[in-house]
Amino acid sequence: MQTLTNRSKVVSNKKMTFMEKIYLPAVIKGMYITIKHFFRKKATINYPEQTRDFSKVYRGQHVLKRDEKGRERCTACGLCAVACPAEAITMIAAERKPGEENLYREEKYATVYEINMLRCIFCGDCEEACPKEAIFLTDRIVASEYEREPFIYGKDILVEPVDPDKRIDISARQTDKVLEFKKNKRLSHNK
Numbered sequence: 001m002q003t004l005t006n007r008s009k010v011v012s013n014k015k016m017t018f019m020e021k022i023y024l025p026a027v028i029k030g031m032y033i034t035i036k037h038f039f040r041k042k043a044t045i046n047y048p049e050q051t052r053d054f055s056k057v058y059r060g061q062h063v064l065k066r067d068e069k070g071r072e073r074c075t076a077c078g079l080c081a082v083a084c085p086a087e088a089i090t091m092i093a094a095e096r097k098p099g100e101e102n103l104y105r106e107e108k109y110a111t112v113y114e115i116n117m118l119r120c121i122f123c124g125d126c127e128e129a130c131p132k133e134a135i136f137l138t139d140r141i142v143a144s145e146y147e148r149e150p151f152i153y154g155k156d157i158l159v160e161p162v163d164p165d166k167r168i169d170i171s172a173r174q175t176d177k178v179l180e181f182k183k184n185k186r187l188s189h190n191k
C-alpha cells in the first residue's frame with residue numbers, strides 16, 4: 001500500500017543489544033536534546049503579563065460605531081447577519097421616533113443587537129457587508145468566561161461610548177486599499 005508520508009517506520013522484534021538494555025545511551029541522548037532546547041529562545045510568552053504585537057488588521061472583538069455626533073450608525077438592515085457564515089448575529093429593528101434623531105442616525109435602528117462570540121469565527125464578513133460603516137472588528141481580545149451566557153454580547157458591550165475620548169479607534173483597518181475602494185461614488189451612502 002502506498003504511504004501518505006515518509007514518516008512511517010517498520011517495527012521489528014529484533015533482540016535488544018546490551019547498550020540498548022541499559023538505556024544509558026538513550027538517556028544521554030534524551031538529556032542532550034533537553035539541554036539543547038533549554039538554551040534556545042522560548043517560543044512561548046508569559047501571557048497575560050506579556051502580549052505579542054498584533055497585526056494592524058487583527059480581527060478581534062467587534063464594535064458598533066457611532067457617528068461624529070454620537071449617534072448609532074447601525075440601521076438594522078440585517079446585512080451583517082445575512083453575511084455571517086456562523087449565524088452569530090441576531091437583531092430586532094425599531095423605527096426611530098421623533099426626538100430620537102440625536103440617538104440614531106437612520107430612521108431605523110437596532111433595538112436589540114447581539115453577537116454570539118462562541119459562534120463567531122472572526123472572519124470579518126459582517127464588517128465587509130455593512131453599508132453604514134457601523135460594525136468593525138478591533139484588536140481587542142474577547143475575554144474568557146466560565147459560563148456560556150456571557151458570550152452573548154449585546155449593545156451594552158458592542159456599542160462604543162458616546163464620549164469622544166473613549167471611542168474605539170478603528171483607523172488601522174482603513175488601509176490605503178480600503179480608502180481607495182471607498183472613493184467609489186457608488187459607495188457615497190456609506191459615510
Ligand code: SF4
Nearest residue numbers: 084120121123124126
Ligand atoms: S466576524 Fe464573521 S463570524 Fe463573526 S459575527 Fe462577523 S460575520 Fe459572523
Ligand code: SF4
Nearest residue numbers: 074075077078080130
Ligand atoms: S451593523 Fe451594518 S450591516 Fe449590520 S444591521 Fe447594522 S447597518 Fe446593517
